[in-house]
Amino acid sequence: MNKGGLKKRFRDMRLTGKMVVIYLLAGLVPVMIILGITYMEMKKILWDRETTILKSYVSQTTDSMDNELEIYNNLSKYISYNQSIAKILSADQSAYQNYEQFSTVIDPLLASIMYFHEDVNQVTIYTDASDVKHGSTVAPLKDLADGTHAYDDLDNNIHWHIDLESRTAFSVSRMAMLEQKGAKGVLYVGVDYDSVFQPFYTETMFDNYGLIIEDEYGHMIFNKNTFADEQSAYELDVDKFDVLREMENSGYQFIDKTSKATGWNICVYKPNRLIISSVRPILIIAVAALLVSMLAGILCINMVSEFITKRIKNLQKTMKATETGNLGMVIENDSTDEIGDLINGYNSMSKRLDETVNEVYQSKIKEKEYEMRALQAQINPHFLYNSLSMINWKALEAEQEDISRITLSLSTFYRTALNKGKNILLVKDEIANIKSYLDIQLAMHDNSFDVVYDIDDSILKYETLNLILQPLLENAIGHGIDVKTDGRGEIRIEGKENGDFIDFTVSDNGVGMTKTQAALILSKSSNGYGVSNVNERIKLYYGEKYAVKIESTPGAGTKVMLHFPKRVEN
Structure with a gap:
């Protein structure tokens, strides 16, 4: 049908039909476009905010863990470079003299570290300068377990090791001052497992996420998830985690950060569907309001066209303003007919959208920011x-x-x-x-x-x-x-x-x-x-x-x- 035929058919149409066409063209289509754009923009905003929260959480908790581990590292350095300890361990003296020196100097010093740091449960010096084990403070170097923390496998840095099955945590490092005196020594500092990962046990303002920490060899040393029972299927084991993280479209958001103190990789993951799930109720409300508005408009088309057109234009103008982000705008209305109901329905939808965005998202985001700032403000004495x-x-x-x-x-x-x-x-x-x-x-x-x-x-x-x-x-x-x-x-x-x-x-x-x-x-x-x-x-x-x-x-x-x-x- 040509253009002239469409115009003639519209011209010959009854007023009710014309109003239906006008309403569909001038009201329904723009509203659908506005709602579609609004939905996409809200989805993007929510995605960016959730990603920012996850990044902030990973950064803050990792820094908190590193700060705590640096305390233990400083203790290790203090012992490793202690000249009194090195002098006693490398001295050529009798067994009784060794025992007396160990008991009066080394034992009190190492015991005081565990006394003032309750999280430290063992401090032992393994050395080839002693063939006899002295309590839990000094032991022969041969007693040190083989593997990644054996003497020949260590360098001058402090290395942390975690055993997830036994829930043990310890650091090992070479005794630098002892090596200068021609002897070998390894300092072993055992720390409570839960205290190492204490920052990750802190409750957060968001949920439905998982956290996995892997050591420098790719072994999982800590695992945590906050998925609700109905979302438990999203939890990842180590094998699935490693596979999905390498995929481009895995359906998950992965936020990684490397620990400066240990070289561990801390990764928080969250399914994409859960990140944007909060915006779906808003879409349902918007679609429902759209359907109600369309029905009310069709029922009121038989009213005087001038009166109807004027109020519809006013509604359309306000809805276009909503597209720019003014979700709280309302239209003054003192009538109770169908168009009045349509306007009231739009006002209710606009207020509800505005309240939802401000209360559900902005408030929670700010609360999370305040919590992270409070965590960052902790004083290291x-x-x-x-x-x-x-x-x-x-x-x-x-x-x-x-x-x-x-x-x-x-x-x-x-x-x-x-x-x-x-x-x-x-x-x-x-x-x-x-x-x-x-x-x-x-x-x-x-x-x-x-x-x-x-x-x-x-x-x-x-x-x-x-x-x-x-x-x-x-x-x-x-x-x-x-x-x-x-x-x-x-x-x-x-x-x-x-x-x-x-x-x-x-x-x-x-x-x-x-x-x-x-x-x-x-x-x-x-x-x-x-x-x-x-x-x-x-x-x-x-x-x-x-x-x-x-x-x-x-x-x-x-x-x-x-x-x-x-x-x-x-």
């Missing part, structure tokens, strides 16, 4: 480990009368710093924390600087954020007092009640800094936990106007000031 190492060394190498005081100070610092996992504590506990910290620092610096406390007793009963003074003191010592070349250093801590506020000041007579350096310390680009972290925590908890302030003059010293409201313990 390097100071505690360094202090414990110093105390151990003093205890083992010399009899010092100040060890009891140092140990007590460290205990107080540990208790107040961790604060049972709470972020809020009393001012008196924060003061106890910094006094313990400074007592230890004074011992470490041979009392080479002075500390002056000027704290009002009236502020001790109020609340404050945990660990806001210690980073300021650490900065004052490390960047002010330690680099001072003339005169005796002095640190002054002041705590005053100022009306409805509390003012803290930490000042030193160190080398000072420029305004540019002071601004950098307070910025997020500053390295480490430090002053910038304190600044961000205070602003987040009390408000932007309570930021940390720094006054400093090169060569004259630095003053750091805190100002925040008084709050009574809840």
Whole structure:
């Protein structure tokens, strides 16, 4: 049929038929296109967000595991390069002398490591310098199991091994200092299996995913999945996992990351169907609303064409705006006829789509981001480990009368710093924390600087954020007092009640800094936990106007000031 015949047939059609054609052409088709585009865009957005979440989860958990393993690696390096241990093991002396040296030096040192690190369950030195096994600390090199951790198979690096069946984890490394003295030695450090993979046991805001960790030889050493019972068919065993990961269209999304500390491959997988499954109910709702709208429109076609056309155009205009992403747009309507029902149906669909996108996706994504940021914000207590190492060394190498005081100070610092996992504590506990910290620092610096406390007793009963003074003191010592070349250093801590506020000041007579350096310390680009972290925590908890302030003059010293409201313990 030619073009002229179509026009004549349409012209001769009754008004009801014309309205049906107009409705189908001007209403139904655009709506279907809009819904199709909306569905595809929402599917893409959901896919990108789920992928971002998986990548963030893999990155954060892997980094957390590496940080924990680095602690054990540092312990291994400390023992491997310990000259006292190497000297004892390589010495040519009697069996009784060996036993006495092992019992008085090596045993306490290795036992203290397991005491202060509960996750370490075995520390053994295998060496060819000893033919007799001494407890669990020293054993002949021949007793070391063959395989990938035998002496000849090791290099100067630390190697981690996991046995999934026995759920054991340990690291092995050559004793570098012992080799310099002409002997062979391998350090074995056994760690609790669950503690190694603790970051991967943390609950997440998403589910229906699997996680497999393989060592550098491709052996599976950890496996986890969160699939619901009805989705259990998506779980992959090792063989199927290795096959599908190499396929281009496997039906799964695989996110990999390599551990810097061990060389292990951490991979999270999730079926593509489950990633986009959340958008299907929205499509069903949209299609149902479309069908209802079409039925209502056809039933109302017999109304006055001018009245119907006007409202349909208004509806069409709003739906086109929806295509650009304005899902919450509604049309004002005060009628209750069929077209009015059509408009109300569209309004309901638009609101429901908008609420679903905002609540189901955006809220969950933000919650996940906040959880990962909280995980990343965990503080690795390097100071505690360094202090414990110093105390151990003093205890083992010399009899010092100040060890009891140092140990007590460290205990107080540990208790107040961790604060049972709470972020809020009393001012008196924060003061106890910094006094313990400074007592230890004074011992470490041979009392080479002075500390002056000027704290009002009236502020001790109020609340404050945990660990806001210690980073300021650490900065004052490390960047002010330690680099001072003339005169005796002095640190002054002041705590005053100022009306409805509390003012803290930490000042030193160190080398000072420029305004540019002071601004950098307070910025997020500053390295480490430090002053910038304190600044961000205070602003987040009390408000932007309570930021940390720094006054400093090169060569004259630095003053750091805190100002925040008084709050009574809840």
